Amino acid sequence: MADPTWRIRSDAKRQAILDAIPQKWRLTEPVPPPTEVRDVTGSYICKYLDAQEIEITESDAVDIAAKTTTGQWSAVKVTEAFCHRAALAHQLVSCLHEIFFDAAIEDAKKLDQYFAEHKAPIGPLHGLPVSLKDQFHVKGVETTMGYVGWINTFQGIPNDPRRGTEESELVRELRSLGAVLYCKTSVPATLMSGETVNNIIGYTWNPKNRLLSCGGSSGGEGALLALRGSPVGFGSDIGGSIRIPAGFNFLYGLRPSSGRIPYQGVANSMDGQNSLLSVLGPLAPTARSLTFVFKSVLSTEPWFHDPLVLELPWRDVMVDQTRELIQKSKDSTSLAFGIMYYDGFARIHPPIHRGMKLVEQTLKRLGHTVIPWTPPSHAKAHDLASEIYGMDGGVDLRHHFGLSGEEQAPQVIVDQDGVEMKASAIAQLNIAKREYQKEYMDYWNSTAQLTGTGRPVDGFICPIAPHAAVIPQQYRHVGYSSFVDVLDYPSVTIPVTHANKSVDVRPANAPAASLEPHVEWDYDADTYDGAPVAVQLVGRRLQEEKMLTLAEYIGEEIARELKK
Template sequence: MTAAATVRKSTTFAAILPLAIFSAFVASYWFAFGDAWIMHPCDVHQPHWQTVVSEKRAELAAKIPQEWLLSQRVIDHARSRRSIAGDFLDSLLDSHTRDITTREPTEIVREIASGNLSSVEVVTAFCKRASYIHQTSPAFLEIGFDLALSRAKELDEYFNTHGQTVGPLHGLPITLKDHFHIKGLETSFGYVGWIGTFEGIKGTGKEKNVESELIRQLVSVGAVPIAKTTLMVSTWAPENNNNILGYLWNPYNQELSTGGSSGGEALLQALRGSAVGFGTDSGGSVSMPSSYNGIYSVKPSPGRLSFKDAAGSGLGNLAITAVVGIMGPSIRTLRLVFKSLMETRPWEHDSSVLPIPWRSDQELSPDANLSFGFMESDGIVAPHPPIARALEIAYSAVKNKGHQLIDWKPPSHAANAMHGPLARGDGCPDVYSAFKSSDEPIVPQLLHLFPDGNLKKPISLPDYQNITQEMMSFRNQYREYWTSTSRITKNGRPVDAVILPVSPYAGFKPGKFDYSTYTSIVNILGYTSAVVQVTFGDKSVDVVQEDYKPLGERDKLNMDTYDADASDGVSAAIQILGRDLEEEKILSIAQIVADAIEEYQAKQT
């Protein structure tokens, strides 16, 4: 068994044991070993933080009903497999649960509204499936199945009494990255020191009593939160690791990373553990894991979805603003959820949300004549062969529908170098303090933030202002370039959207991630983007060409990391980029592109 498989087996084993059995393992702990976290027995003198972790994991295990516990044989089999995506999970479920949880969410809400499905039926089915996922690949920092079923009963009572739903998401089970506060559940944000507290502070009276504005809005339109997903602790790395649950692996190849920081939500959506999920993004934390895990997503511009009363890192940063992203099995699902949230008029309760309702007039019809910018590479790092092929498929599919594509040559994406200073120019003292509060070790993915284990000196205010001015200048240059494309498009308008990579990789091994510019540049611009799935890696065709010439040293290093065997069968996606506050438009274009790809691929088979 590989080292990675050993890690996965040990993390899962502890996460799902019944409470009575699990108590025998409370003297186990996690320690850093390379890029993984491996469980080993230790003596009674273990540090307190390890005891807290053991107790938290026992608490999670106890929240899974006895009748939903998988046998150790099944768990071991899951951990030994290359992939747990696709039919594997379905084979473990009864037909009724499988039927409900594999339906398109837009169909589920229609069936509930017509009385053909009850909220309790749907929520129970997804909770059961989600429990299986957590046992095979620990995904939940918080489990709220009991709260969800209680709410589902209330929704059924309302429907039976009034003959109508409470809103467009009535009875739809959702999950959220552990940024958001749900009454009755903790929010650890991946920090051991936050367990049993409110954002690291004890005795506030807020513990399990605060509700994030996003949760209030979702519940008001009928959505039912069932759990909160694991994340990259602090969110400041593109992988998914914390000392509570450990490292998270890609369901398509369990030797690869899920990506991050919203990796838990991406994995759960890939395995259909809820109908739709919510992550957060300040540099690609929604888009990249969506790409790696075979799902769809939308990352809006700042000012559309509420972040009020949510936990986070660097929340006072207004230059690089973290946004809520929606993740799910289809663009239609994302549209339904985004539109439903706009109907709650979030700007009336959150001053950071702009007063922009859902704009149907911004959506483009399927037969619209569109023009696209097309970026095969940013000229710095070229995508690996599976992503290059996904781009080729998208190009051909869009062109075959009569749309125009032009080479996209914007101001250099080397400007992405400003992202780090803008996002983490303060030196991340909040992250440092949170780790120190429990004396838990800083996870390997974040060690570079704290050289020699110490805080970095923050950049000076004048320097920060200078970088902010550079960002504003870059935004204006990019806008001017985009507008200038009206001179070369056939319809005389600037390009409607840009097709480009999400990431150079279809997937990557722990510690091997090195390039986020394709997504973090979107955050610098404050633009809207969507991820559209295209194909899967195929080692028989996805090879580096013999005549390939590196774009530079960084590109050479990137291509040297490509592993055709590891990428085989792993998702390959594209990104659809729009300008700021173009969510309705980009969702409609993403649907047009997704439909074109589906039609094109059907003709090729």
């Protein structure tokens, strides 16, 4: 029997992505199965690169920009190195949706010409390659967002004049800063999944352990960055979609509060749903890379170009105040943190527990106060998020899957056959969310009585998910990440360690699956071995500068702890 039409279209698109890779960068031998080679990061991918390419691609965004903005490295040389490594990454784990290397190299040539003429860079990101999740519109480049029905259209609309001409606001700003855009990364169709799978490229695997998921929905970003096919990229987050891939791929990732990074002109699921806003944020191998690009974007004054962006420039004063608190780590005015190991839904796996304990021990060693975080029930946040995700009854995803007749992946967390919510019910839901936000705010304020600093906690640590990079189709609980979106708090993912089957064993007293209210205790030490382990640092609304400063500090101290 002939394949349905959508399969023919998806196969053709998948092949077109591969065909966009220059012949010189194509692998000539099959990639071994994950049962033979789990980890394709580090030395594995580096065997396909020359020494200069390795030097460039192993550098972080800050170091790269320091050389491209001073003429030490040409933008063309840097762009070619990352294009090569990104091409390899896609062939290893299927992480790209769009490849536009030729256009990127042409842009890089223009940057080099500008520098040669003016002896100065265009902006702070001059010559820095930046990857983008496949929600962003880039002139001359398609956006499918994982939907077969979007192929050769503008967001599913055929013959729309915006196809190939539209450019997202953040894309415009990155270009104005001198960034080089060269690829767009894979997402799960609908974006509503903790794993990355769609009918165009299939499944995007975790480069560190290819038996596991790279996370979602910014999963392609996470996988590409783990393989150092990009120095920094941008994703989106409405339930953990930046933080989960960052954590699953041993990266830093920032979920900012809404209104700081422009969303104007970005494709989205359930566009127009404003009860719980999706936000854009960066992912990178180092915390300082997040700070660098976040600060650079704010320097373009995006509040003049996106009506939903707040006029809130980068605040050095908040950075200075935070650093002053860090320096006072041995007195009573030091930093204080909450810590939460369990949200009342899903017990965390042994590698996550060990990672949490390592962070707690590090903070205490540094002289900071750590108190148990016992906030208002996260069940309320979980229920609020679930209701908001499903408020349209699945109308949006039914429409977009229906454009091609393609099948929906089982990992999608939105019910396609739900009931569309009435305006009065949405109003009541918004009231309930606001009341929960106030309840949580009051709890945070109350911790001033417990910290000994005279102030409430400066932030709190908790898991991103119950598990490390997850076994496919076993991501059953997004409550550790989605509550942050309900509160609209900034959160930074901090990589900690890796799962170790010899150390992270299932304890004899682990609760039986039947005793867990929602999530089975499905830990498998052998399968999870080597998977990245991370935590998230959550702060008060619009305190991104403070959280980024703390994340860099804590991350460096964790690394020191592990070297002991």
